[in-house]
Amino acid sequence: MMKLFYLxxxxxxxxxxxxxxxxxxxxxxxxxxEIETLKSLSLSSLGPLPGDxxxxxxxxxxxxSLGRRLFFDTRMSSTGLVSCGSCHLPxxxxxxxVALAKGVGTTNRRTMPIAxxxxxxxxxxxxxxxxxxxxxxxxxxxxxxxxGTRAQYVHLIAEQYSTEYASIFGALPDLASVPRKAGPxxxxxxxxxxxxxxxxxxxxxxRVFANIGKSIAAFERRIQFGPSRFDRYVDGVISGDATAxxxxxxxxxxxxxxxIGRASCLQCHNGPxxxxxxxxxxxxxxxxxxxxxxxxxxxxxxxxxxxxxxxxRYSDANGDCAELEFMVAHGEHLTRAYKxxxxxxxxxxAPFMHAGxxxxxxxxxxxxxxxxxAPAGHSEIKRLNLTNDELASIEAFLKTLNSPVITxxxxxx
Amino acid sequence: xxxxxxxPDSLEKPAAEEFGAGPRLSAKGLYRAKIDLPKPLxxxxxxxxxxxxxxxxxxxxxxxxxxxxxxxxxxGHGLPTTPKATRQTARGAYQIDGVRFNMGGWWVLAFALxxxxxxxxxxxxxxx
Numbered sequence: 001m002m003k004l005f006y007l008x009x010x011x012x013x014x015x016x017x018x019x020x021x022x023x024x025x026x027x028x029x030x031x032x033x034e035i036e037t038l039k040s041l042s043l044s045s046l047g048p049l050p051g052d053x054x055x056x057x058x059x060x061x062x063x064x065s066l067g068r069r070l071f072f073d074t075r076m077s078s079t080g081l082v083s084c085g086s087c088h089l090p091x092x093x094x095x096x097x098v099a100l101a102k103g104v105g106t107t108n109r110r111t112m113p114i115a116x117x118x119x120x121x122x123x124x125x126x127x128x129x130x131x132x133x134x135x136x137x138x139x140x141x142x143x144x145x146x147x148g149t150r151a152q153y154v155h156l157i158a159e160q161y162s163t164e165y166a167s168i169f170g171a172l173p174d175l176a177s178v179p180r181k182a183g184p185x186x187x188x189x190x191x192x193x194x195x196x197x198x199x200x201x202x203x204x205x206x207r208v209f210a211n212i213g214k215s216i217a218a219f220e221r222r223i224q225f226g227p228s229r230f231d232r233y234v235d236g237v238i239s240g241d242a243t244a245x246x247x248x249x250x251x252x253x254x255x256x257x258x259x260i261g262r263a264s265c266l267q268c269h270n271g272p273x274x275x276x277x278x279x280x281x282x283x284x285x286x287x288x289x290x291x292x293x294x295x296x297x298x299x300x301x302x303x304x305x306x307x308x309x310x311x312x313r314y315s316d317a318n319g320d321c322a323e324l325e326f327m328v329a330h331g332e333h334l335t336r337a338y339k340x341x342x343x344x345x346x347x348x349x350a351p352f353m354h355a356g357x358x359x360x361x362x363x364x365x366x367x368x369x370x371x372x373x374a375p376a377g378h379s380e381i382k383r384l385n386l387t388n389d390e391l392a393s394i395e396a397f398l399k400t401l402n403s404p405v406i407t408x409x410x411x412x413x
Numbered sequence: 414x415x416x417x418x419x420x421p422d423s424l425e426k427p428a429a430e431e432f433g434a435g436p437r438l439s440a441k442g443l444y445r446a447k448i449d450l451p452k453p454l455x456x457x458x459x460x461x462x463x464x465x466x467x468x469x470x471x472x473x474x475x476x477x478x479x480x481x482x483x484x485x486x487x488x489g490h491g492l493p494t495t496p497k498a499t500r501q502t503a504r505g506a507y508q509i510d511g512v513r514f515n516m517g518g519w520w521v522l523a524f525a526l527x528x529x530x531x532x533x534x535x536x537x538x539x540x541x
Contacts, residue, residue, distance in 0.1 A: 294469075326495050
């Protein structure tokens with residue numbers, strides 16, 4: 001009788017302890033420190049849209065409206081067939097799902113998605129642009145993307161958008177002596193046409209061209225991520241809400257634990273956008289069919305030389321350019337270092353890496369697990385020795401980062 | 414990421430009392446330095462701090478040449494930016510700009526100081 005009594009007492013204690021473990025201050029077993037980490041990854045920690053001092057029209061709704069029209073206008077190309085939206089497809093997180101982008105030709109790099117890029121100090125895989133409006137101008141003059149020149153686009157504004165342009169930026173300059181095709185990045189004829197222009201004409205064209213970029217940037221910076229299942233899960237963990245809609249499966253929890261722990265993902269994929277906005281060589285293989293790609297090594301020099309960067313005459317930043325001032329501009333470690341992409345929505349963005357070298361998310365995890373040597377430069381990643389089951393868990397967690405892509409009202413302070 | 418700068422390759426994580434804003438003695442004992450943080454250090458954002466430099470007797474020193482280095486010895490990489498001493502703001506006080514920590518963990522901030530007593534390095538450890 002006494003033995004039974006003691007057994008009942010022990011059972012009751014075990015039961016109470018088990019309940020406390022799941023309904024107390026450690027939901028799903030997350031420690032206080034881990035919960036701080038989860039919070040740091042949550043969209044609720046993102047903060048309001050930062051201002052862009054280099055673009056005085058960044059929060060101008062008329063500029064954003066013009067920018068949206070230009071973004072989808074296929075006349076912004078040499079063939080009349082390519083717009084920004086041709087590769088930055090709105091219903092695919094503003095990217096195209098292929099390894100190398102196809103404009104009038106084929107690029108050497110993967111199209112990058114747009115949501116959240118207003119929070120990034122560097123644009124492109126190699127960070128060769130330091131603001132969103134200069135970024136927009138790059139593809140416009142790329143021989144394989146839009147294939148056009150700045151003169152062409154400025155004439156298009158004058159012929160099709162002059163009223164909208166003037167109401168935002170003031171009257172257009174006189175373009176009578178500007179050829180249809182002229183620009184410093186064009187073919188021999190286009191370059192000669194550009195060099196034959198007087199300095200005033202070139203400056204006028206550059207300024208309208210810069211304003212085209214600033215309009216597109218005003219539209220793009222409002223493209224942001226909405227909450228994902230992961231964000232709702234973190235909200236639930238913090239508030240103690242145990243309803244099914246905010247729960248993670250055991251596998252997803254295991255994957256998240258590995259993500260913030262042994263798998264070492266947080267070294268680069270941290271913060272609410274899952275990126276440190278820095279450049280890392282992670283041993284991504286080089287494609288034999290593409291020219292040598294040195295990543296940030298070349299991108300650093302390019303951004304410093306960019307006439308449309310923060311310090312340039314078309315920037316509104318008045319020289320207040322901390323990112324350029326304090327950037328790391330040289331060093332072997334920049335070889336084949338690429339910008340950490342955001343992982344929000346990653347599961348829907350195969351193929352992966354800067355030239356689409358890795359076909360599936362599972363293959364990406366295997367790559368990190370094996371940590372092969374880099375073809376050039378030095379890889380920062382180390383072998384993880386995770387099991388297949390653990391890799392599958394991380395993949396399951398990454399799928400919870402699927403977020404709706406929305407255009408928010410501007411909230412810069 | 415860059416290799417660590419101004420600190421030995423095989424730096425072991427020091428004891429808890431070696432962490433924080435100082436005051437700290439430089440390696441050869443020539444200088445003493447303390448960091449003023451207007452706000453607690455965070456990851457992600459670019460930050461400004463003030464380095465206060467004295468000689469080993471505690472007298473404030475002006476016109477010290479300062480270079481900034483460091484990194485994460487555990488990960489074998491340096492700082493993601495190139496912070497600089499941008500100006501002297503008061504007696505012995507130097508504004509350091511462009512400091513960024515792109516992840517959490519053990520960071521070393523190292524300052525190479527060059528002044529009347531010669532060249533020396535002072536390091537600070539932070540756990541972010």
